[in-house]
Amino acid sequence: MIDSLAKHYEIEKKAERLFKIRIDQNELLRTINFIGSSSNFMTLSQITCADWIEDEVFTLNYILTTEQRNKNLMIALDIPRDKSKLPTILHLFPQAEVMERDLHEMYGIDFIGNATLYDFALENWKEIPPLRREFDTLAYVNEQFEFRAGREDNKDVKAETKRRRAEAKKLKAKMEAKK
Amino acid sequence: MEEGFIDYQKVLDNEEHAIKSTQSVIQKAVDWFRSKSMFVLAYGTGCGAIEMPPTFTSRYDIERIGVVGVATPRQADILIVSGYCSYKTLKRVIRSYEQMNEPKYVIALGSCTINGGMYWDSYNTIKKLEDYIPVDMYVNGCMPRPEALIEGFVKLQANIKDAKREAGYIKYRENNAFYKTNQKKIFGDNIEPTYEANFVGMNQ
Amino acid sequence: MIENKENRVIKIFHGPQHPGITGNMSVELDLVGETIQKARTHVGYLHRGFEKLVERRTIIQAFTIVCRICVPEPDPNEENFARAIEGLAGIEISQRAKYIRVMVLEMARIGAQMLWMGGQSGSVGLGTVAQWSIYDRDLILDLFEELTGGRVYHMYIYPGGVRRELPDGFLDRLEQFLDYLEERLPKYDNIFFDNSTFKKRAIGVGVINQDEALKYGYVGQALRGCGIKRDVRKDNPYLVYDELDFDIPTFDGGDVYARALVRRQEIRESIKILRQVIKQMPTEGDIMQKIPKHRKFKIPKDDILVSSESARGEYNYYMAGDGSEKIRRMQVKGPSLIHGFTLLENMLKGEELSNVAMIMNSLGICPPEIER
Numbered sequence: 001m002i003d004s005l006a007k008h009y010e011i012e013k014k015a016e017r018l019f020k021i022r023i024d025q026n027e028l029l030r031t032i033n034f035i036g037s038s039s040n041f042m043t044l045s046q047i048t049c050a051d052w053i054e055d056e057v058f059t060l061n062y063i064l065t066t067e068q069r070n071k072n073l074m075i076a077l078d079i080p081r082d083k084s085k086l087p088t089i090l091h092l093f094p095q096a097e098v099m100e101r102d103l104h105e106m107y108g109i110d111f112i113g114n115a116t117l118y119d120f121a122l123e124n125w126k127e128i129p130p131l132r133r134e135f136d137t138l139a140y141v142n143e144q145f146e147f148r149a150g151r152e153d154n155k156d157v158k159a160e161t162k163r164r165r166a167e168a169k170k171l172k173a174k175m176e177a178k179k
Numbered sequence: 180m181e182e183g184f185i186d187y188q189k190v191l192d193n194e195e196h197a198i199k200s201t202q203s204v205i206q207k208a209v210d211w212f213r214s215k216s217m218f219v220l221a222y223g224t225g226c227g228a229i230e231m232p233p234t235f236t237s238r239y240d241i242e243r244i245g246v247v248g249v250a251t252p253r254q255a256d257i258l259i260v261s262g263y264c265s266y267k268t269l270k271r272v273i274r275s276y277e278q279m280n281e282p283k284y285v286i287a288l289g290s291c292t293i294n295g296g297m298y299w300d301s302y303n304t305i306k307k308l309e310d311y312i313p314v315d316m317y318v319n320g321c322m323p324r325p326e327a328l329i330e331g332f333v334k335l336q337a338n339i340k341d342a343k344r345e346a347g348y349i350k351y352r353e354n355n356a357f358y359k360t361n362q363k364k365i366f367g368d369n370i371e372p373t374y375e376a377n378f379v380g381m382n383q
Numbered sequence: 384m385i386e387n388k389e390n391r392v393i394k395i396f397h398g399p400q401h402p403g404i405t406g407n408m409s410v411e412l413d414l415v416g417e418t419i420q421k422a423r424t425h426v427g428y429l430h431r432g433f434e435k436l437v438e439r440r441t442i443i444q445a446f447t448i449v450c451r452i453c454v455p456e457p458d459p460n461e462e463n464f465a466r467a468i469e470g471l472a473g474i475e476i477s478q479r480a481k482y483i484r485v486m487v488l489e490m491a492r493i494g495a496q497m498l499w500m501g502g503q504s505g506s507v508g509l510g511t512v513a514q515w516s517i518y519d520r521d522l523i524l525d526l527f528e529e530l531t532g533g534r535v536y537h538m539y540i541y542p543g544g545v546r547r548e549l550p551d552g553f554l555d556r557l558e559q560f561l562d563y564l565e566e567r568l569p570k571y572d573n574i575f576f577d578n579s580t581f582k583k584r585a586i587g588v589g590v591i592n593q594d595e596a597l598k599y600g601y602v603g604q605a606l607r608g609c610g611i612k613r614d615v616r617k618d619n620p621y622l623v624y625d626e627l628d629f630d631i632p633t634f635d636g637g638d639v640y641a642r643a644l645v646r647r648q649e650i651r652e653s654i655k656i657l658r659q660v661i662k663q664m665p666t667e668g669d670i671m672q673k674i675p676k677h678r679k680f681k682i683p684k685d686d687i688l689v690s691s692e693s694a695r696g697e698y699n700y701y702m703a704g705d706g707s708e709k710i711r712r713m714q715v716k717g718p719s720l721i722h723g724f725t726l727l728e729n730m731l732k733g734e735e736l737s738n739v740a741m742i743m744n745s746l747g748i749c750p751p752e753i754e755r
Contacts (some may be wrong), residue, residue, distance in 0.1 A: 015470065017619055018688060043600050048701040050686070050712040061701065063688060067597055069697075070618040072688055095600040098724040106434075121427035121754040122303065123267050124367065130302055130435060137302045137435055144365060145306040148294045221402040225429065228406075229454050229535055232501060237514045238521050250402045268407065268428045271399050297448055300439065301432045322535050 002071075005039055020074040028077060029087055032062065036092060040066045041073050044093040049103050053133040056081050058107060062089075079109070081132075088113040106131040202342055213256075213282065214339040215245045217332070220255035220279070224272060225262025227288040230322045239325040246332060252278040257335075260312075263291035263304045266365065269311060273362065276312050281348050284315040284339070286331055288323060296321065310361040313347030391415050399428055403506055403740030406454075408750040410727070410743075414736060422731035424723055426754045433755040437713045442468060442542065442680055445710060450536050452715055453752045455498050458491040459693040461540040464713075466621065467702040468542040470687045472680075479668030480544035481622045486557075486660050487530075487539060488622075488691075489653045493564075494523045495694035496650050499747060503643065504575055506740035507584055512575045519567065522560055529553065544671035554661050561654050568650070576647055585640040589730055589742040593637060599725060602718045603696025605746060608642035610635040615692035626663075629656050639745040649694075678708055686712075695719065695747035717752030 002019065005011060009021040009031075023031050035041050041064040048061045057078040064073045079086060088111040089096045098120070100111040105120045108129040119125075128135050202210065223231065234241050235248060249255050252275045260272060276285070287308050290296045295306035308314055315338070318331040338344050351358060398409040407428040413421040433452055437445045449464045450457040462484055469476065497520035504512035524534040529550055531537040539546055575581060591601070593609045606613050614631045616624040632648035634641040674680060682704030690699045696718030705711040723746075730742060 014687065043598055045600060045697075046688075046699055046701065046714070046716045048712075048714045050703045052705075052711075059703075061686070063699075063701075068618060069613045069615070072619075072690075074688065093598070093600070095721045095725045098720060119427070121430040123270075123427065124369075127302075130432060135302075135435075137432070137439070138300045140302050141300055141306075145295075146310075147299075147306055220400070222400040224399075224407055226451060226454050232498070232513070232517045233521055233524075236501075236517045238518050248402070252400070263431065265428060265430055267430075268399070271428070275400050297451075298431050298436070301436055303430050303432050324534065 005035065008034075014074075017071045018074070019071065020076060022076045025077045025079050025086065028062075028075075029089070031075060032064075032089055032092065035064065035073070035075075040068070041071075042067050043069075044089070044096055044099075045072065047096065047099040047103060049107055049109070051081070051107070051131065051133050053081070058084060058109065060086075060103075083110075084108070085110040085112055087111070090114050105129065108132065206342075210340050210342060214336040217246050217257050217284075217336070218249045218255050219246055219257045219259055220252055220275065221248045221250055222258065222272075222275065224260055224264060224268050225289070225291070227259075227261025227322060230325055230328065231259070231261065234325040234328050239329065241325075241329055241332065244329070244332060244336070252276075253280060255279055256282065257284050257286060259286045259288055260292060260308060260314075261288040263289075263296060263298055264308065265303045266305070269305055270366065273312060276351075281352075282339075282346060283348050284335060285312055285347055286316045286318065286335065287314045288318050288328065288331075290319045290321050293317060293319060305365070311358060313350045313358075315344070315347045392420065397739055403743075405502060405743050405748055406750040408723070408748070408753075410731070410739065412731070412736070412739070417736045419731050419734050419736065419739075422728050424727060426723065426750055429751045430754045433715070434713055437710055439709070441677060441708050442682075442710070443677055445713075446541060447538055450538055451751075452755055453693070453717060453749060454535075455749060456491050456495040456694055457536055458488055458540065459691050459698050460715075461538070462488060463689050463691055463698060463700040464702075465540050465542045466691075467687055467689045467700050467713075468682065470689060471682050471685055471702065471704050472542070474543055474672055474674065476544050476672060477668035477670070478623070479665045480670050482660055482664040483545050483549065483670065484540055485622050485624070485627075486657065486664075487537070487545075489656050489660070490523055490526065490557075492694045493650055493653050494520045496646050496653075497523075499646060499694070499744070500571070500575065503741070503744040504581075506744050507581055509575060509578065509581065512571070515567075515571070515574075519564060522563075526553075526557060526560060529556075541671070543674045544669065546671065548670055554664070557657065558661055561657060565654060571647075576643065581643075582640060584738075584741065585638065585643065585745075586636075587638055588734070588738055589639045589745060591637040591726070591730070600721045601696075601726060602721070603692075603747070604642045604645050605696070605722060605726065607631065607633045607645045609633075609637040615690055615697050619690060621689070621691060627656055627659050639741060642745045681706060681708055682710065693718065695749065696722075698752075715752065715755055717749065719746075719748045719750070719753050722746045723748045723750070723753050 002011060012020045014020055043065050044062065045065045046063040048063065050059045052059060058081055059076060059078050062075040064075065065071065086109060088100060090113065097114060097116055100114050101117055101120045103109050104111060104117045105122060106129055111117065127140065233239055258276055258279065264272060291298060292308040298304045299306065305311065316331050316335045318327055320327055393414050395412050395414060396409050397404060397412055399407050409425045411423045411425060412419050433448065436448060446464060450461050452460050497516045500516040501513035527537060528534050530553060531539040591605055591609055596606055596609055596611060610633050612631050612633045617631055629652045632645050632652065634644045684704060684706045686701065686703035688699060688701050690697055698718060699716040701714040702710060703712040726746065727748065731739065734742065
């Protein structure tokens with residue numbers, strides 16, 4: 001089955017039962033229809049997304065698995081980071097509904113045809129989608145919350161370790177000199 | 180006592196900040212009865228909920244000191260906030276706390292309620308629980324052992340029986356503006372839980 | 384279904400503060416009388432943004448928070464994380480470390496099934512079973528405390544092997560515990576699995592449509608309770624599962640009772656695996672390979688997918704590195720993502736309100752792994 005797919009796509013073997021192909025974003029529906037009907041990869045297992053801000057793309061991976069659940073196929077495609085949209089595959093796999101909702105909330109990708117793109121894990125979120133690389137979570141936390149004041153005998157860890165190591169070295173040198 | 184709000188940690192640790200007991204005989208008896216029958220609201224808000232089944236069942240058996248779980252806030256005396264609170268959970272916790280009848284107490288379980296814990300840089304969890312609802316007892320650890328939770332309950336019993344600390348519900352009633360300001364800062368004006376984004380009407 | 388529905392539909396939240404819910408999530412139900420017309424799941428109460436936190440941490444800092452993604456059974460998370468980093472960086476671990484990891488995973492699996500038994504029996508009204516099974520699970524937590532130092536969160540499995548050697552006599556104590564547990568199992572049959580109350584409530588309730596099960600991506604006991612035999616340990620084996628001898632139990636019916644019987648049999652299979660591990664564990668071998676230090680452990684620019692079988696089903700990790708010492712992307716997909724949304728919303732149509740807790744417990748929906 002992998003050999004029959006290899007006639008149409010260039011397959012990279014990543015591990016013993018893990019394969020990967022790369023396609024263009026306009027061929028998504030056609031590829032998934034073709035692979036789903038002509039080979040044994042009949043279930044959608046996961047839709048993942050990684051943010052490569054230096055190349056200005058999101059890389060999505062649609063992970064399909066076989067009926068025997070013994071092989072995985074990753075279909076990788078790149079989409080631009082601003083105003084990203086993709087067609088939905090909800091009509092083929094109902095489980096894609098909640099996965100696309102998750103990615104829409106975390107990255108801001110619009111899936112055309114999916115009417116259930118409301119809140120998944122966040123409520124009344126007013127900032128940019130949080131998993132994008134430009135969202136600085138520490139700056140957001142420092143602006144919204146106040147931490148507890150430290151104890152009065154609080155010392156800086158690095159300065160204290162340096163001081164103790166210097167003292168131990170001095171002590172050791174003294175003991176050597178005494179001998 | 181100093182004016183305004185003092186740091187809770189110092190209050191809870193320091194014995195000289197304990198209130199001199201001004202209980203009458205009847206009040207002493209009532210407080211003794213209250214301390215021996217504490218009902219806990221059944222709400223597992225976070226990680227700490229995994230150490231509650233061992234505490235409430237036969238091995239560590241907290242029922243021998245009078246603690247039992249109940250289903251609704253109207254019947255409960257104690258709310259255990261077991262771990263971190265995300266924004267969504269905090270709204271429901273505040274709502275449940277306000278529905279409980281006085282006298283009511285809050286136990287904060289785990290280190291995440293003290294200063295954020297290991298989610299100190301997370302955009303969705305709150306860092307100091309006592310800014311939003313008043314806390315009567317902290318039990319730190321990640322997770323605290325069932326024995327630590329039992330010790331927390333025993334100390335809370337002593338506090339209730341001898342009225343050694345000002346109870347949290349009195350603070351919430353009298354300094355409501357302080358708590359509401361903090362809550363409004365992170366929630367905006369709608370502190371009540373909203374489901375508007377995905378609220379399905381009856382005719383759909 | 385009823386014709387004139389206006390003014391008869393009420394909406395309730397089987398909500399986060401509820402004694403019959405498995406964790407901190409809510410299900411919004413539209414009811415007519417006591418029959419459910421429509422259900423919708425709400426999650427997000429436990430969202431901590433793990434995937435963002437891990438991007439700011441090096442590997443040894445990330446490994447301390449990864450185990451908190453799934454609260455009842457933290458070990459598959461650590462193991463997947465370690466295996467993904469080893470796959471990216473090209474590290475091979477020793478045979479002894481693999482056997483120790485299998486031992487830890489199977490002990491966690493028995494603990495999770497005991498916890499499930501307490502929850503499922505509580506939802507039906509049989510309170511005694513929870514008192515027994517949580518006690519027996521506590522004996523496993525004692526063994527974990529001796530081995531790793533922590534009862535619930537272990538932080539023991541690290542890329543390169545495991546962190547500490549086994550204490551002296553640990554395998555003997557483990558074997559004593561397995562003997563004790565095997566003696567107790569017929570008593571659980573008497574009180575729970577052969578109980579006519581449980582059978583009357585559970586048989587024929589919560590039935591899964593078998594024709595859609597494989598295509599829609601259901602995993603774990605949802606498949607095995609329909610007679611479909613799938614398990615990652617046999618289909619896509621990892622660690623040393625291909626050298627061990629065990630069965631995958633399946634039962635027909637697709638209802639709550641069939642899934643309960645599958646879990647009952649899985650406890651016995653896990654005990655069988657543990658006995659083989661105790662006998663076959665190699666006595667020599669490094670428990671930890673030599674790996675670069677903290678800030679010098681660079682992950683190559685590549686991505687990988689690893690999967691394992693937790694007590695509830697297939698657990699997937701997708702990890703991508705970018706050449707620095709921090710992880711670029713880690714995406715977690717637990718079994719409850721599909722079960723909590725696609726399966727639950729379809730299954731609850733037409734069910735009674737009093738069966739909701741029982742159905743959710745039998746599917747094993749664990750909210751922290753849905754929303755990380």
